[in-house]
Amino acid sequence: MECGIVGFQAVGKTTLFKALTAHAIEVQAGSMAPNVGQAEIPDPRLDQIAGVITTRKIIPAKVQLVDIPGVPSGGGASHGSILANIRNVDALCHVVNCFDGVTDARSACQDLLTELALSDLVLVESSLDKATRAARGGDKEAAARRDVLERCKGVLEDEKPLRSATWNEQEQAILRSYGMLSSKPQLVVANISETDIERTDQVATELSEFIADQDELIVLCAELESQIAELPPDDRDEMLSSMGLQEPAIGPLARAINTLLGLGAFYTAGEKEVRSWIIRQGSSAPEAAGSVHSDIERGFIRAECYHVDELLELGSEKAIKSAGKLRSEGKQYIMQDGDVVHFLFNV
Ligand SMILES: Nc1nc2c(ncn2[C@@H]2O[C@H](COP(=O)(O)OP(=O)(O)OP(=O)(O)O)[C@@H](O)[C@H]2O)c(=O)[nH]1
Ligand SMILES: [Mg+2]
Structure with missing residues (x-):
């Protein structure tokens, strides 16, 4: 299971990826290939367990991330290949540029969702014919696909994302097999400027009415998170406490991504190590x-x-x-x- 970091161009996706992966992955500037890496999932329960059970090592679990090149607004040659990258991931961490102003961010957020839904509609229309023909020939599996595609068409033509509808497990598997973009669970990261850090809550309120009810919104400054992630642990703690923070914002983000992917944690604990493990819920x-x-x-x-x-x-x-x-x-x-x-x- 992996989460894609997606959004329009130059919104701070790679900056956020570097922060989440603690700069462990070398990223190529301007490369059209996705960056792949893992983010530690900081978990307060690990320290709590280690406070009771004496251990030599604490090992947090990790979540798999793919930093996908930005979707060019208004199409372009690379458009299709970038959307194809997004089709392969299981969930979306949708980064929105708020460091250039919150008003534009709202419409940018909507624009990307519209773009993903339109691309699904194109896919639905091209696949529906094929499934319908195969279903006529008595193919039961094709009939199931045809029914799902027909429902998809209705939802998308109502200008709604596919994930706003309810699907049973079999239907969800069909949606996944097509890689329907708007069916993927998503959370929104509003990337604010360093100067807006004190306005974090206000920005969250300004944006929240544009975010669908089921979506989580996390407001952070990717540039600052990236700088914090580069500091040695002692300096990091000092910087955080000077800002009145317990942990960097990527902590709650990594946990939210894990939940978004439908994953949960269990623990093993002993003298050798206290460790969290990721499993499907x-x-x-x-x-x-x-x-x-x-x-x-x-x-x-x-x-x-x-x-x-x-x-x-x-x-x-x-x-x-x-x-x-x-x-x-x-x-x-x-x-x-x-x-x-x-x-x-x-x-
Ligand atoms: N002021 C400010 N600038 C930022 C922030 N995050 C990213 N930037 C700047 O935005 C530019 C693009 O950042 P990237 O992280 O490469 O953006 P991206 O979304 O990966 O870009 P593409 O992969 O090309 O689509 C860089 O010049 C960053 O310095 C931020 O939080 N604050
Ligand atoms: Mg990038």
Whole structure:
């Protein structure tokens, strides 16, 4: 699962990508190829667990990002290839330029959404004929595609994004197979100028009425985030506290991207390391085990778990055991957000 950083040209996407990936990836200025990298997902629960369970290392999970070249407004030769890049990602982090003024940002935000929806409409129209013909020949799968495409057409002609409609799992899989742009979950990042940092809340209010209800809005200054990410940890803490901040804005952004992708976290904790792991929400215990190691999934016996809040409340794993709060979960167990797990396995 990966999230695309998308938007019009020169809105600060690569600047934000550099901040999120802590400058670990070399990016080519003006390249037409996407930059691919991972962002750490800072998680306050990791420190909380390590406060109770003595450990040598804390390892946060990471989320996969693709920094896609800007969509040229008004078309152009590269337009198609850039949209094709966007079709391949699972969710969109839509960056809007607010450092040149908030009024323009509102319409720019709408313009990009319109552009994505129009491109979907073109795709729907070209695919509908093919699916209809195949369905007439008795192809059941094509009939399902035709039905989804017909519904898509209706939604898009009403000038709505595809994600505003409700789709069952099978329909969602069809939308994904076409890479429908407006069906992808998205959040909006308003990239403000350094001088507007103190106006962050105000900008959020000004923009919020233009953002669809279901979309999250994060206001930050990408340039500043990028500079903060380059500082050594001590200087970073000093800079943040001088600004009255607990953590850089990319922290909540990375967590929001993870949620947007439909992912959640569970934890393993021991002397060696306290670590968070990313899984699809609704994953079973063996699937979660598989994200740690395929052997643990293969030889899965059971998962001993408790919730991180119980650890904080009771103060130790021993106390959790004596209080009867250590659960023994089998293969059918669906992982819950905040589970701390010991997997028992045999290979
Ligand atoms: N003042 C200010 N300038 C910014 C900010 N973020 C980006 N810029 C400037 O905007 C320009 C483009 O930044 P990039 O991060 O390369 O933008 P991009 O969206 O990746 O651009 P393309 O990939 O070419 O579409 C650079 O000159 C940045 O310095 C910001 O938060 N404040
Ligand atoms: Mg760029």
